[in-house]
Amino acid sequence: MESSSTSATSPEPPAGLLVVTDTSLSVTGGSEQFLRSLLRGLPRHRYAVTVVELASGAIVPMPSLPGIKVLRVPVAAVYGRSGLRAYQVLRRLLSSGRYDIVQSQHEKADVLNALLPKRRGVIHISNRRDMGFKKSNRLKHAFRLLNHRFDRVVAPARQILDALATHEHLPLCRATVIPNGVDTLRYRPREATWREARRRALGLGVDTVVFCCVARLTEVKCPLVLVDAFARLHAEYPDVRLLLAGDGPMADEVRRKVDASGLAGNIDLLGSIDAVDDLLPACDVAVLASSSEGMSNALLEAMACGLPVVATAVGGNLQLVKPGVNGVLVPAHDPAAFAEAMLSLARDAHRRHDLGQRARRIVEEEFSAARMIIAYDHLYRGLLGLA
Known part of the structure; x- marks a missing residue:
């Protein structure tokens, strides 16, 4: 009886979140800033986060992200030898059973995420950050074939999802808009x-x-x-x-x-x-x-x-x-x-x-950061059947 009571009241273990991104979290661009803000704000008792950076080039100082593990696996071309190595790293991480969500952003990360084997109980999310202006027609065609591999595609603006529906035939029933958020205490008018x-x-x-x-x-x-x-x-x-x-x-x-x-x-x-x-x-x-x-x-x-x-x-x-x-x-x-x-x-x-x-x-x-983080938390928990 004691064991049953203890089990009933024990805290829920954190969900494993594996984030894959083409760029480094140290970059000052908007998509990296979004990701830093999201990862800093997610409740630590609910999510155990690992970030895999596919960025190549010089290593620069990493911003403070307490409690988050960051791995660097440089990829020059996703279809080349370095891309295969990154795929193997991601597959090993996924097979460890520690991850419940794989979330990717940018093209290389999305391709690798889509090609990973599907495991029961693991959710695959593609986070699209722009209107796809860098994509060639060939890459758009590739994503038409790969988009069905994602359980959800998230974008900060409806216009991005509309473009994906037009150019990549993304079914909007599997798409979600979560606007970017700003730290309204840091960014504020001054006296x-x-x-x-x-x-x-x-x-x-x-x-x-x-x-x-x-x-x-x-x-x-x-x-x-x-x-x-x-x-x-x-x-x-x-x-x-x-x-x-x-x-x-x-x-x-x-x-x-x-x-x-x-x-x-x-x-x-x-x-x-x-x-x-x-x-x-x-x-x-x-x-x-x-x-x-x-x-x-x-x-x-x-x-x-x-x-x-x-x-x-x-x-x-x-x-x-x-x-x-x-x-x-x-x-x-x-x-x-x-x-x-x-x-x-x-x-x-x-x-x-x-x-x-x-x-x-x-x-x-x-568009506050707090609203954005709550929205992602709600999305994750809903997809995992925890909401």
Whole structure:
């Protein structure tokens, strides 16, 4: 009787969560930031987490993730020798019986996850982070054949799932939207005295309207379009600055364009920075000129800091930016339209304030990190039959 009573009240063992990702958790990109936030927030008594990184290249310092085991298995090409080795590692981990969920994000990880043998009681989840702009037609065809291997496909925006349904024939009945979430205590508006001091430290004028873009300098983020738009804005409204926070393969090209435009005194290339929460509240407007987006953490963080947004009407931006409520949407690849939207906000401080307040409210109500973590916990438990 004693044994039966003890068994009935013993705590539920944690579920084993095996996360496979193409990139390193140390990378500062949005998808890595999402994953770090999720793994830090999941209840430790409910989940025992192992992360397998398929990233190749130099090893950089890992952010603090207490209680999480991280393995590095570099993969150059998923169909090559390194891909086979990674598959064998994952298969051995799965055969150990310690894992109840295998969750992958990005293409290599998804392919390996889909090809793993199905074991009774093990759930396979694909976490899609973008609109699939990197996928060739051949890879899209491959995923049409592989998508049925996933028990659930999760994405942060409905637009991503709609694209998967169109291009990869994904049945939406097995798809779930869980929006990205922001730490609303870390990313928040600051009081006037803090803001004034921070702007002085950044060399920003009291009345200067400061636009900020936090993004990697890559082709899909269209930094050259943004520089073009800012040049048009500056010609109409000179007391403006643009802060570009991010690094990437287009950094030299962007710098050359800034120098050639004669706007080096108005456009600051800050490179990759860690303390984005110490930059955004000192700015006035967040901008993003991408040609494709999943759900932008950069926009969510800016909104949480009380900034209105000017962004392109692509992907998950359509879910985040409500025109006339918290920002302005413009067509992609249209610097004239982008400049006009920036100008409308530069000229109207009252409108900037109102849009920024609503942006903060939207994040608190719909896109907090706490809501995201609860949603994933509920998904996992539901799929495992524990809800």
